Amino acid sequence: MTLLDFARGPAMQWALIIFTIGIFWRLVGTVLLYRRRDFSQPRRKSGLPDGARAIVMRSVLPPELEHNIVFQHVTGYLWHIGYFVTVLFLGTHIPFFKSLLGFGWPHLPNAIVMIAAAVSLAVLVMLLVRRMLHPVLQKISTSDDYISVIVTILPLITGLISYANIGFIKETNLALHILSVELLLLWFPFGKLMHLFMTFPSRYQVGAAFGRRGVKA
Secondary structure (H helix, E strand, C coil): CCHHHHHHHHHHHHHHHHHHHHHHHHHHHHHCCCCCCCCCCCCCCCCHHHHHHHHHHCCCCCHHHHHHHHHHHHHHHHHHHHHHHHHHHCCCCHHHHHHHHCCCCCCCCHHHHHHHHHHHHHHHHHHHHHHHHCHHHHHHCCHHHHHHHHHHHHHHHHHHHHHHCCCCCHHHHHHHHHHHHHHHHHHHHHCHHHHHHHHHHHHHHHHHHHHHCCCCC
């Protein structure tokens, strides 16, 4: 068995199994968290409007903090959008999703996807360096922060190398890229990357809870 066969075969299977079970475990655990019953009289009958409002309002730059967090806000959106474009719309990725989901979708030109990948990589590296050098970020950062950034960066680096066919032979470059993706999948349920599944539900919950008390989140 070659390294590429291992990456495409058992390594991918186990990575997907652990990823799926881990995500399910985290989501079920969150739903089943003990919450004391609220006996207070609700100010509104339904929390749906307030929850939906919180999702929208907490996804835009708050006016009160716009001068302090505009850099983090813009760069955060920039690399997330570039990353999703790279993952979802590269022509060589879509057959993989089709094998899992049973359907595919049109891909973007490779040049556009590679630009999105390069921008995402540059922003992520810049944010990692900033986290390492900024005195406040140094104090509040944990190993989870650094590991999450590194495992997110690696698929971009190995993907660009594989696309350009730099260094090793083509099969080895591809194998390293697939293994880096599998490392990301393995870490995903256990680190801060889990916010991909938690962000909007948690914002909705906060908005609905505040709305029950007659307060805008």
